[in-house]
Structure formats: structure tokens, C-alpha cells
Amino acid sequence: SDLPPAFGALRLPRSVLFGRGQRHALGSAAGKLGKRALLCTDERQAAQPEFHAMVADLQAHGLEVRVFDRTIPDLPIGSINACVEEMRGFAPNLVVGIGGGSSMDMAKVVAVLLTHGGDIRSYYGEFAVPGPVMPLIAMPTTAGTGSEVTPVAVVSDDERGVKVGIASPHLIPLVAICDPELTATCPPALTACSGADALTHAVEAYTTLARPADPMLTQDHVFVGKNLLSDHFARLAVDNIFRFLERAYRDGSDMEAREGLMLAALAAGCAFGTAGTAAAHALQYPVGNLTHTAHGDGVATLLPYVMQFNRPFCAPAFAELARTVGLSDAAEEDMSQAFIDAVADLLGRVNIPPSLAALGLKADQQDFVAENALNAARLVKNNPRPLDLPAMQSITRAAFS
Ligand code: NAD
Known part of the structure; x- marks a missing residue:
């Protein structure tokens, strides 16, 4: 390699909050970034009392909130399109992904589609997202994917029978909120x-x-x-x-x-x-x-x-x-x-x-x-x-x- 020996480089979110109880910072973080928040999650997470508290927190910080709770593990394209169609009229200006990698990746790809339009398939690969997307906040409930800080989203293309990655620096969430207490329910x-x-x-x-x-x-x-x-x-x-x-x-x-x-x-x-x-x-x-x-x-x-x-x-x-x-x-x-x-x-x-x-x-x-x-x-x-x-x-x- 022709790298200088001490070369270092990282791309990261603007803010990373880590620690027990940090989920309570969601409302104040979101309140500074937008007025209409779309929350992408799945049915299990949406049924948690904790989740209702988060929605209330966002509302208390002046945000209008809509929830899409039909994220399916591994993110089939159909569920992405359903979310985009449902939320187009709401016109969110902030997207929050709360859940495992599938819900956080849902937030990323929906932010791309609601910002730049088009078909999700046209964004496959490394170079296709043309510019910044609306602000993203990611809050993991599993300790695994790291999607809260990565420039990647992975979707399942059922027609082609393959999983496909979309990678762009624009997919890195602006804010990552990592609260280990949210993983306590993981079996x-x-x-x-x-x-x-x-x-x-x-x-x-x-x-x-x-x-x-x-x-x-x-x-x-x-x-x-x-x-x-x-x-x-x-x-x-x-x-x-x-x-x-x-x-x-x-x-x-x-x-x-x-x-x-x-x-x-x-x-x-x-x-x-x-x-x-x-x-x-x-x-x-x-x-x-x-x-x-x-x-x-x-x-x-x-x-x-x-x-x-x-x-x-x-x-x-x-x-x-x-x-x-x-x-x-x-x-x-x-x-x-x-x-x-x-x-x-x-x-x-x-x-x-x-x-x-x-x-x-x-x-x-x-x-x-x-x-x-x-x-x-x-x-x-x-x-x-x-x-x-x-x-x-x-x-x-x-x-x-
Ligand atoms: P997931 O989001 O697919 O969820 C799997 C199941 O776990 C769901 O049923 C969900 O409801 C449940 N679950 C989530 N949190 C829970 C909790 N706290 N308690 C109980 N149940 C809970 O799971 P995952 O493994 O976090 O994500 C996998 C997806 O992430 C895959 O699509 C994978 O390709 C993708 N991925 C993305 C990146 C990235 O950088 N974007 C990296 C690795 C993997």
C-alpha cells in the first residue's frame, strides 16, 4: 500500500450519544432538526410502552409525528415502497429509524427516496445517491449491525432473489442514539x-x-x-x-x-x-x-x-x-x-x-x-x-x- 504509515480517516455521524438512558435525548435532538418526523420501526417495537414514550417526547418538543411500523426483517423492497407511498403526503423533513438494522436501514432508504425520488433499484451500489438526504436519526435496539453510524443500507430484492447494498456517505445518520437498555428485551x-x-x-x-x-x-x-x-x-x-x-x-x-x-x-x-x-x-x-x-x-x-x-x-x-x-x-x-x-x-x-x-x-x-x-x-x-x-x-x- 502507498498509504503513509499513520494515516487515519473516519466518517461518522455529527453526534453519537451513547449510554444507558440516552433514548430520552431523542426529543431534544430531533426538535433541532425538523418539524415533521417520520418514525420507521417494526410492529414489535411500536407495541412497546417505551416507544409510546418516545413519540410523546417528540411531540412535546413540537414535532408532528407519523409512525410506519411495518418494517420487515431484511427489508424487502415492497415494504420500502409501502412506507414511501404512505408518507409522501405527510412530507416529513426528518426520518428516525428505531429498531434493529432493518428499521434503521428503512429510515435511510426512505430518506433517500423522499428526498431524491425515483426507484430504490436505481440507487444500488456505491455511487448513486446524488446528494444529501433529509436529516436522519438512528436508534438501535439490537447490538449488532452498526447501521446507526454506517454509510450503508441493505435491502432484499425479491424479484432478483438477492440482497443488495446501497452505500453513500449521505446515508450516515446525522445523529446516532445508542441506549443499551433498549437491547434488554433481545432474546x-x-x-x-x-x-x-x-x-x-x-x-x-x-x-x-x-x-x-x-x-x-x-x-x-x-x-x-x-x-x-x-x-x-x-x-x-x-x-x-x-x-x-x-x-x-x-x-x-x-x-x-x-x-x-x-x-x-x-x-x-x-x-x-x-x-x-x-x-x-x-x-x-x-x-x-x-x-x-x-x-x-x-x-x-x-x-x-x-x-x-x-x-x-x-x-x-x-x-x-x-x-x-x-x-x-x-x-x-x-x-x-x-x-x-x-x-x-x-x-x-x-x-x-x-x-x-x-x-x-x-x-x-x-x-x-x-x-x-x-x-x-x-x-x-x-x-x-x-x-x-x-x-x-x-x-x-x-x-x-
Ligand atoms: P432486524 O432489524 O432485522 O430485526 C430482527 C428481529 O429482531 C425483528 O423481529 C425485530 O422485531 C427483533 N428485535 C429488534 N430489536 C429487538 C429487541 N430489543 N428486543 C426483541 N426483539 C427485537 O435485526 P438486525 O439483526 O438488527 O438487522 C438485520 C438487518 O440489518 C439485515 O437486513 C442486514 O442486512 C442489515 N444490516 C445492515 C447494516 C448496515 O450497515 N446498514 C449492517 C449489517 C446488517
Whole structure:
């Protein structure tokens, strides 16, 4: 790489509020940004007493509020269009996403469509959002996706049978409000799969390719590549996930663990929002679509196999992560393998499916997965070890059983 050794770059929201009780800051933050707020959420979240308190808080700060509560996990295009149609007449000038990644991504894409018009399909990829969108506030209720700070939204294109990413700096929320208390209701399986999602973000961001610097962070480069600052956030995320994921999984009322995990998800979002992700994410897109399994389960099932494939190209980085999580027993040359084994072990302890077969993939779908994963060109290019069809097939086969 021709990066200077101490190059650092991050793109972040204007404000990030983190900590127990910070959800109560929503009204005052929103009151400064708009007058008509659209809240994107799902039915579960909209039924919480907490949610009614948030709506009341927004109204108390002078906002007119409309709620769209029919967000569906993984964000099928039909639900996006339903929201846009329903809210066009209301003409919001602020969009708030409250929920998991699906609700926050709904807020992002609806803000794009209500600001710039057009069809969601015309915004796929990295360069299509033409300019700023109306102000966005994101408030996660899972500790995983990091969408509250990332320039990404992921939608499910049912017609084409694939998940597709939309990436633009304009998708970064203006304000992220991260209140770990909102994750207290997550059942163990959701805690595990969202924490494992964050682990995958952090590991992939830590091992992507460093790119030539684009100091102005222009539209031409949504992801500026791994660097000093993204590495810092990735290590924080990995450390916290190793300390807190199993604890929160076993005892959902352990608020210290919930807080540590939400910080990890936020930090992993800061890391991959800058550095991007790679093969595990490219492969999850077709796997998720074929098996209808959660994004976090898919990327985490794939993660140890992708790491094993990448190991010859990033052993020093894995060894650093091994030291980050306190692995010190192995000889130096074995540290990278020790970290891969520790990742697989942690994922096993929180019951992430150990193989693509266990996720429900059929044997005759393996080649489709490998071929289709190559379509995620940005993620493929970002992988530390070059990827072609035989490489994708070998990862898929290893991960299958
Ligand atoms: P989700 O938003 O899809 O929700 C999954 C389920 O969890 C829903 O039924 C929801 O109601 C429930 N849930 C959410 N919060 C809860 C809580 N506090 N208590 C109990 N149940 C709760 O889940 P997710 O895993 O956060 O998001 C996944 C989506 O995010 C996928 O579409 C994925 O592709 C996307 N994603 C986006 C980014 C990004 O940067 N934009 C990154 C990673 C993943």
C-alpha cells in the first residue's frame, strides 16, 4: 500500500450519544432538526410502552409525528415502497429509524427516496445517491449491525432473489442514539446473532486491504480503507465481544454486558463504515436469500471459514487480534490460528450454526452461492486474499459441512 504509515480517516455521524438512558435525548435532538418526523420501526417495537414514550417526547418538543411500523426483517423492497407511498403526503423533513438494522436501514432508504425520488433499484451500489438526504436519526435496539453510524443500507430484492447494498456517505445518520437498555428485551438467539454480526464487521474491517488515501473523503470513495483509526475501533469491538457476548447471551439482564456489546456494535460500525467488509458478507447475501436466515447468523457461520482461507494473507493481523483478546499461550507462529479457533469456539458457545448445511443450505445450492457472491464486487475487491470462482467455491465447500 502507498498509504503513509499513520494515516487515519473516519466518517461518522455529527453526534453519537451513547449510554444507558440516552433514548430520552431523542426529543431534544430531533426538535433541532425538523418539524415533521417520520418514525420507521417494526410492529414489535411500536407495541412497546417505551416507544409510546418516545413519540410523546417528540411531540412535546413540537414535532408532528407519523409512525410506519411495518418494517420487515431484511427489508424487502415492497415494504420500502409501502412506507414511501404512505408518507409522501405527510412530507416529513426528518426520518428516525428505531429498531434493529432493518428499521434503521428503512429510515435511510426512505430518506433517500423522499428526498431524491425515483426507484430504490436505481440507487444500488456505491455511487448513486446524488446528494444529501433529509436529516436522519438512528436508534438501535439490537447490538449488532452498526447501521446507526454506517454509510450503508441493505435491502432484499425479491424479484432478483438477492440482497443488495446501497452505500453513500449521505446515508450516515446525522445523529446516532445508542441506549443499551433498549437491547434488554433481545432474546438469547438475537443477542448471539447480532453480536456475531458485529464481530464479523470488526474482523473483516481489521483485515481488509488498505487503500491509497483519499484525504478529502469524496463521494468517489465511500469506503476509504482500513487505517489507524478504523483499526482502533475494530480492536475495541473484538475485545468487548470476547468479554461480553457470552455473558449477555446467558443472562439478558446483565446490563454491563449489554452495554459492552452495544459499544462493540457501535465501534465495529465505525470500523467497517470506513474500511468496508469482505468475503463473509459477499457470501452471506446469497446464503441469506436462499435460507431466509438472519444476516448475523449467516456472516458468523461463514466467518471462521473465511478467516481460514484468508490466513496466509493476514496472519499478523489475526495474531494482533489474538493478543487483543488476551490469548498468549500459543507460540508466535501459531497465534493467528489460535485466534481463528477462539472465534469459532466463541461462536459455538452462543450457538451460531456451525455450517452452511446447519443454516439450511442445500448441497446443490453451493455453486450458486459461490457464483452469486462474486457479484458483490466491492466486497470481493476488499478481501485481503484475492477471490475468484474457485476460491469462493472452496470457502463454500469448507463451510458447507
Ligand atoms: P432486524 O432489524 O432485522 O430485526 C430482527 C428481529 O429482531 C425483528 O423481529 C425485530 O422485531 C427483533 N428485535 C429488534 N430489536 C429487538 C429487541 N430489543 N428486543 C426483541 N426483539 C427485537 O435485526 P438486525 O439483526 O438488527 O438487522 C438485520 C438487518 O440489518 C439485515 O437486513 C442486514 O442486512 C442489515 N444490516 C445492515 C447494516 C448496515 O450497515 N446498514 C449492517 C449489517 C446488517
